[in-house]
Amino acid sequence: MTGFKGSARYIADDKLQLAVNAAMTLERPLLVKGEPGTGKTLLAEEIARGLDMPLIQWHIKSTTRAQQGLYEYDAVSRLRDSQLGDDRVHDVNNYIRPGKLWEAFASQRRAVLLIDEIDKADIEFPNDLLVELDRMEFHVYETGETIRARHRPVVIITSNNEKELPDAFLRRCFFHYIEFPDADTLKAIIDVHFPDIESKLISDALRMFFQVREVPGLKKPPSTSELLDWLKLLVSDQLAAKALKGGDIREALPPLYGALVKNEQDVQLLERLAFMSRRA
Template sequence: MEFNSRSYVVSKELATAVNAAVTLEKPLLLKGEPGTGKTRLAEELADALSTELLTWSIKSTTKAQQGLYEYDAVSRLRDSQLGSDKVHDISNYIRPGKLWQAFTADRRPVLLIDEIDKADVEFPNDLLHELDQMAFHVYETGEQVKARVRPIVLITSNNEKALPDAFLRRCFFHYIQFPDEATLKQIVDVHYPDIQKELIDTALSLFFDLREVPGLKKKPSTSELLDWLRLLLTEDVSASQLKQSQQSGDLLPLSGALLKHEQDIERVTELARMQRR
């Protein structure tokens, strides 16, 4: 399967991982630092294939059953009290989840299960059968929902929790490495093709220096770099101004796009003081 995008830089390794998962008919499990484009990959893949993207965003309270369907017993009770004829057909109260929608799509969709590690530790195991068999049973109606065509399943994780071995065995795994400088320049060029070379060279040098500061709670990511560059362009901050900030030991202009914790700001400020001495 060819996967090219004008708005998303796909490394050779990542493209190979997508194709391997499709060939093996297994979910592609993506890990990597937040902001490295795991979620964006699903969006771009669906766009490249001209197909539907179904996104199941996982929260700490999400249960696996919600991805299959939910039975709205409260609405049925209310309708029963009001004497509605709807109550005689229980299917009126079955709400299909994202897996159901993916299984019954007319065309092969991309199904994104986003940030699976946010859920309860048993959540991945509760999906093993459905992801293996591409089918599930609706107990309230006796219906068997089976995938018309196997969806392309992408699962993202930020490593907040370890995933069970049984679940990992059923996935093709790929870790998105943080881009090197050359790749970041490609990414920047996609978003800001007219940016001055001196500005991007200076900004990237300072960005990588910032990521190397020891003890940061959160290193700035690719998405935050793009936000920062957008602000630099909007505020017409020059490469010389960036260099001057560095030489004077001040925080970088508009550093709130890069540093998101008070202790990180204090750490960078203290390091700058030490270097001035």
């Protein structure tokens, strides 16, 4: 099987390609960290597309439990059906709902399993999956069967660093941190999404984008995805695009800044910076 090399839709640098292929060789989960909006979730989609594998996505919430990834037993529905005299009640399999790990283990082809934003869950969540991800099997107590992986899935786990992950979990993963792209990489990403955009607009937008990111004390620096949203607006608004030329955030907020700056503290910070610069 050929390794992952990125794609025309996803710019993956050499370090990221190496991390993906190393994790696949070791048959360990790939834990990917980085700023929100740097393409961590999209990476799993592109691995699946590039290697022609099915993609199974498990998006984690604060209320998600590890057991839900294996299966859920609907005891309430079974009790209700027993009270109604439903014949389905005699087969417990009717009340077992397979989770995303079960789906990945049962896949006829090797699949990519995305466990997205694992740091949103309870601190014990990662540890509760250690045995299943190691052994690639789990037991269904209600039916007495053991579910084993037909093919070991490629497991991609993303984290936004909202909380620390347990050491025992980290030991079982191959780790990669996606650095924020430099200007040349961002230009390549922009070319993928906006192949016909004027080079002058790209240059003006990147200059102001990095000015915003470099403001000291900014609570939420704009990400790659926010840059792309901003460019989409600039392409459709010629007046805003013209306002970029020679613009400086020390004099005024960027045009259509709502695509870049996402909280009132940062807006106020940029406004104060422009006000103080004008007074000076």
